[in-house]
Amino acid sequence: MCVVPGRPLYRVPNPSIIVLLLFSSLLHSTSASTNFAQCLQDIQQGKFGPNAGVDNYGRPVSNISLATAIPYEMCVTACGGGSEAFTWSDFSNQFSAWLLPWLALLSQLPFGANDKLENFLVVVLTIGSPVLAAYSAALTVLNGRWIVRRFSGSTYPNTYRAIRTLSSLQQAPIQLDFDREVLLPSLIVLPENDYWWKDLLEHLNYTHTWSISAATSIAWVFIAYLFTVIQSLSDVLQGVEVNGQAVGSVWLWLLPVVIAWLQISPKCDSIRVADALRRANNIAYVATHTGIRRRASQPGNHHAISLREDYDPLYNDERCTSPIYNYARIFSWTAVVEEISGYFYEATRRSHLLQPVASEMEWLPSDRNGVMRDENRIGNATEVISYCLPFFPRRYQWGSGVWGRIIVASILALILQWGTTGAAIFVVWETPTRGLGCRSGSYLIYAFLSTLVWALLLLSSVLARYSTFDYESRDPREIEKHHVRANLAGTMSIFTRRVGKTLAAVNATWILATCIFQFSAFFDRCYCDSSALGLGAAKAFNVIQFTPEDLESMRGSWIGGVFLAVGCAAIYVGFINICINPHIPPSIKRE
Structure with a gap:
C-alpha cells in the first residue's frame, strides 16, 4: 500500500478554492461589457482620432475607416481592459468537444494503489507532468528488453519464469535478503523451488489490458478529436478566440x-x-548444512525476495505500486535483477561443465527431453551457495545499462510533451495577433513545469540511490564523510520529491484553469489578444477583423499543428510497439 502511518501526505490545492476562483472568473466574464466589434466600428468612424487604428501587421493606415486592428494602449482606452462577455453555448460546445473526452480517458490509466487518495494523486501527477508519465511507460518497456538480454546467457531451469516474473515485478518494491545468504541460491538451484517460480508467475499473470470499455474510450476520444479538428478547419472564424484547437493538441499526449x-x-x-x-x-x-531441504518460512520470517515494508520516507514513491512511480524503482529493481541473473548465469556455467551441486556426486545425464535431473540440483547449504556465487562477482552501484535506458526514455518523453504542447503553442502563436500571448504563454508554462517536475523526481531517484551506496575505506574519516554525504543525499531526495509533486499539483490546476479560461473568453481581452506579453505594450496591437490572407495562414498553421502533435504521438506509440514483447531465445523459452 502507498499510504503508511506517519507519512506526511503532500497537499494538493483545495478543489473548492479552485472552483470558486474559476466561477468568479466566469461571473466576471459574464458581466463584462467589452465588445471588440463595436469598438472597432467606433475606431473606424473616427471617434478616437485619425490615428487610433492600424492594419493586421501593426502598421498605420492611410484612412482610419480601413483599420482592422487597434494598438494595445488605444484598445484599453477605447474598449476597456476587461474580457468579452461569457457565452454559455460557446463554452459548453468547446468544453465538451475538446476537453471532456480527455478527462474521461484518465479513467483508463493504471492505478493499483487500492487507496482513493493515492489514485487521485496519480491522476494529479500524470496531468501535472506528462513527461514523467511517458518516461515511466517508456522505461518499463526498455527494462523488459534489458532483462531478456541480461538473462540471454542462462539456460538453467526456471530462467524463463524468472524473466517474466521479474519483469512483472517492476511495479513492486522488491528487495533481496542478504542476511541469510543461502536463501537466494536455494531459490534458484533446488528443484523443490520450481513450484515457487511457477506459482508466483501464475498469480502475477493477470492483465490490465485491452477491454471493450478501454477500446471504446480510446475510439471515442480519437473520433471526437478527429471530428472537432475537421470542424474547426472547415470554419476557422467560428469562435476563433475560444476555439479549442490548441487545447486538443496540448492534451494529445494522454492518448499514447x-x-x-x-x-x-x-x-x-x-x-x-x-x-x-x-x-x-x-x-x-x-538448503541446510545437513543437506536436508526445509521450508524457508520455518526458521523465521526470512525470504529471498520480499516487498519493502519499512516506513522510511525516502522510499515512499518506491513502495507505491502505481506504474507512474516506476521512475523511483529503476535503480533498486535493476540491482535485484542483476543479482539474480548473475546467480542464474553462474549456475548455467557450472551445469554446462557437467558439475552437479553436490561435490561428491557425479553428473547424471538429462532425460531425452533435455530436462536436467533433480539429482544434479541437490546439495547442502555451502554447496548451493558456492554453485551460484560468481568467481568474479560484478557489482554495479547504479546498474548496467541503466543510464542508457534513462536517456532513451527521457528523449521519447520530451518529444511527446514538447511535440504536443509545441503544436498548441504554434497554433495560438500563428493566430493573429501573432506572437507570445496569454494562451501560448500558458501552454509554454505548462510544458516547462511538466519538464521541471520530471527533472526533480528523476534527481530525487538518483539521490535516493546514492544515499544507499556502500563505501569501503581503511580511513574512518573517509567513511564518516561518506555517511554525511549519504544522509544529505537522502534528505535532498525527499525535499526534491516533495517540491516536484507540489509543482505537479500546481501545474495540473494551471492547465485545467487555462482550458477553462480559453473556453470562457477570459483570455479574450485587449492584453491577451494583442500578444502584449511578447510584443510589449508599446508595439502590441489587437487584430479584430481578419483578412483572407489571415484565414489561409491560420488554416495552414492549424493543419501544421495537428500534424506535429499527431506525428509526435505516433512516434511514441510506434516506439512502444517496436520494443514491447522482446524475443526470448528458444533455449530459454522451452521450459
Whole structure:
C-alpha cells in the first residue's frame, strides 16, 4: 500500500478554492461589457482620432475607416481592459468537444494503489507532468528488453519464469535478503523451488489490458478529436478566440500514454502482488548444512525476495505500486535483477561443465527431453551457495545499462510533451495577433513545469540511490564523510520529491484553469489578444477583423499543428510497439 502511518501526505490545492476562483472568473466574464466589434466600428468612424487604428501587421493606415486592428494602449482606452462577455453555448460546445473526452480517458490509466487518495494523486501527477508519465511507460518497456538480454546467457531451469516474473515485478518494491545468504541460491538451484517460480508467475499473470470499455474510450476520444479538428478547419472564424484547437493538441499526449500502459499491462495491484509473493514464499525451500531441504518460512520470517515494508520516507514513491512511480524503482529493481541473473548465469556455467551441486556426486545425464535431473540440483547449504556465487562477482552501484535506458526514455518523453504542447503553442502563436500571448504563454508554462517536475523526481531517484551506496575505506574519516554525504543525499531526495509533486499539483490546476479560461473568453481581452506579453505594450496591437490572407495562414498553421502533435504521438506509440514483447531465445523459452 502507498499510504503508511506517519507519512506526511503532500497537499494538493483545495478543489473548492479552485472552483470558486474559476466561477468568479466566469461571473466576471459574464458581466463584462467589452465588445471588440463595436469598438472597432467606433475606431473606424473616427471617434478616437485619425490615428487610433492600424492594419493586421501593426502598421498605420492611410484612412482610419480601413483599420482592422487597434494598438494595445488605444484598445484599453477605447474598449476597456476587461474580457468579452461569457457565452454559455460557446463554452459548453468547446468544453465538451475538446476537453471532456480527455478527462474521461484518465479513467483508463493504471492505478493499483487500492487507496482513493493515492489514485487521485496519480491522476494529479500524470496531468501535472506528462513527461514523467511517458518516461515511466517508456522505461518499463526498455527494462523488459534489458532483462531478456541480461538473462540471454542462462539456460538453467526456471530462467524463463524468472524473466517474466521479474519483469512483472517492476511495479513492486522488491528487495533481496542478504542476511541469510543461502536463501537466494536455494531459490534458484533446488528443484523443490520450481513450484515457487511457477506459482508466483501464475498469480502475477493477470492483465490490465485491452477491454471493450478501454477500446471504446480510446475510439471515442480519437473520433471526437478527429471530428472537432475537421470542424474547426472547415470554419476557422467560428469562435476563433475560444476555439479549442490548441487545447486538443496540448492534451494529445494522454492518448499514447494510455495506449502504452494498456499494451504493457502492468501488474500494479498492490494487494494482488503482495498476496502472490506471500503465497509463493510459503512454499519456498531452503538448503541446510545437513543437506536436508526445509521450508524457508520455518526458521523465521526470512525470504529471498520480499516487498519493502519499512516506513522510511525516502522510499515512499518506491513502495507505491502505481506504474507512474516506476521512475523511483529503476535503480533498486535493476540491482535485484542483476543479482539474480548473475546467480542464474553462474549456475548455467557450472551445469554446462557437467558439475552437479553436490561435490561428491557425479553428473547424471538429462532425460531425452533435455530436462536436467533433480539429482544434479541437490546439495547442502555451502554447496548451493558456492554453485551460484560468481568467481568474479560484478557489482554495479547504479546498474548496467541503466543510464542508457534513462536517456532513451527521457528523449521519447520530451518529444511527446514538447511535440504536443509545441503544436498548441504554434497554433495560438500563428493566430493573429501573432506572437507570445496569454494562451501560448500558458501552454509554454505548462510544458516547462511538466519538464521541471520530471527533472526533480528523476534527481530525487538518483539521490535516493546514492544515499544507499556502500563505501569501503581503511580511513574512518573517509567513511564518516561518506555517511554525511549519504544522509544529505537522502534528505535532498525527499525535499526534491516533495517540491516536484507540489509543482505537479500546481501545474495540473494551471492547465485545467487555462482550458477553462480559453473556453470562457477570459483570455479574450485587449492584453491577451494583442500578444502584449511578447510584443510589449508599446508595439502590441489587437487584430479584430481578419483578412483572407489571415484565414489561409491560420488554416495552414492549424493543419501544421495537428500534424506535429499527431506525428509526435505516433512516434511514441510506434516506439512502444517496436520494443514491447522482446524475443526470448528458444533455449530459454522451452521450459
